[in-house]
Amino acid sequence: MQRRETSLPLAPNHAAKFIPVCDSRNRRVPGLHQRNGRFYAQLWVERGDGRKTARRFALFNGDGLAVKNLAEAKEAVEIKRSERRQNALPSLGRKPTFDDYCDTYFANKIIQRKRPATLLSERMALARWREHFGQVRVDRITPALIGSHTERRLGGGIFCGNLRQPVAARTANLDLIILRNVLKLAREQGLLRELPRTKFLEEEPPPKRTLLSPGQFDGILELVTTACPKNAVQFADYLRFLAFTGAREKEALRIRWEDVDFEHAIVTIGADGLSKNGKARDVEFNPHLAALLREMDARRAPDCSWLFPSPQRGPRDVHAKRFRESLKLVRARAGLPGLGFHDFRHYFCSACVMAGIDFMTISLWLGHSDGGVLVGSVYGHLLDHHRADMAARLTIGNKQKNSG
Structure with a gap:
């Protein structure tokens, strides 16, 4: 036996x-x-x-x-x-709870160098993780515990006392990335030997966006007056600035008049160090941008240093926080429910490509560091169509007579 x-x-x-x-x-x-x-x-x-x-x-x-x-x-x-x-055993002593260690994470000097918006997003996501893990210690977080939180997010429910709708795979993956940021710091500090294995969800490819046409862009500007009578001038300026510079939504709001150099015909985007890559970039004036900035300069508020001052600033010198509600009103009138501020950045890029501007220059204006690779991969087909149209217009010598 x-x-x-x-x-x-x-x-x-x-x-x-x-x-x-x-x-x-x-x-x-x-x-x-x-x-x-x-x-x-x-x-x-x-x-x-x-x-x-x-x-x-x-x-x-x-x-x-x-x-x-x-x-x-x-x-x-x-x-x-x-x-x-291999000298890879966990350190001596009891490890802190995840809830307590999150305070250590946010107190870290390197973490504090992140952009305020990034830190806010991390705090919101980690509040849900802290509630989920409770008093679990950082070295006791298992893949099963992590997976159960992801399942809850996908199904929706009560989080931190608030009812939340089911999220997409992309949002759930962002939660996992933020969790790993905390656990990576714990590993660097010797509290973990290795990170718990996390399985990221397969994300659906984003829908292919249709580029704005010049006619649609002009139509949107015409609708601003009737859709947003309270801030029509400022909102139209804002949309034109996005379309003429390729600036991102938040980048444009944070630009000061001191960032506009009329003498050298340059506007600096991201001078505050809060651009996506943390670097400032110069965008040379094109005729449309030059005309817009001179219009805005002629009617700028003397007590404000921002291109887009807040209408509710009172005696304070602060910029506008957002134009999201205005955009909703305009796109409803225009019949473009999916229109976002980033579409005006795409509009700028497509206009540059169609004008024959080299990809390297476009990438510098957009703040890309890849030398134009992304621009070429996303918008290169526009240049192909443009070249085909130009070739069809080409006439060399006398027109051929019909031999018949």
Whole structure:
């Protein structure tokens, strides 16, 4: 009869003690103990003062779950011994809870250098993770725990006291990225040996956006007056500025008049260091941009340093926060429900390509650092069509007479 390999059962009066584990032949398994049904490895490790001490490590399988049998426990012990040789064992002491460690994360000087909008997004996402994990310690976060939060996000429900609708895979993946940011810092600080495995969701490809035509752009500007009577002039200026510079929504709002150099015909975008890549870029005036800025300069508020001052600023010198509500009104009138501010950046880029401007120059205006690779991959087909149209118009020499 084949003998089964088992561990010794725990005696009732030894429930809280570490008991050496024996195999099916009643031989002790070196370095392996058991307590309350859990397996532990006992290893001699360096204390840091030239001496060694015995430490016990709870054993887990590849999925981050506690090992359940002797075979898994033996394999896990060998992994711990390998980690000891590589000096990769977790640090001594009890690890902080995830909730407490999030405060450490945001207090980190490097983390504080992130843009305010990025930090705000991280705080909102981590508030949900903190609620989900509760008092779980950072080294006890498992793939199963992470996955259950993702499932909840996909299904919607109550988060931090608020009802939230189901999210798309992209949003769930952003939550995972923010979680990994925190756990990566914990690993760098020696609180984790490795990150728990996280499975990112497959995202649906974004729908192909239809580029604005010059006629649509002019039509949108005409609708601004009737759709947004309270701020029609400023909102029309804003849309034209986006279309004539390729600036992003928030970048344009943060531009000051001191960033506009009429003498050298240059406007600097991102001078505050808050652009997407953290770098400022210069956009040379084109005829449309030059005319717009001179119009705006002629009627600028003398007590404000911003191109787009806040209508509710009072005595304060602050810029407008957003034009989202105005955009909703205009796109409803225009019959373009999917219209976003980024479409005006695309409009600028497509106009540049159609004008025959080289991709390197366009990428510099847009703030790309790839030398025009992205511009070429996204908009290169426009140049192909443009060249074909130009070739069709070409006439060389006298027109051929019909030989018939």
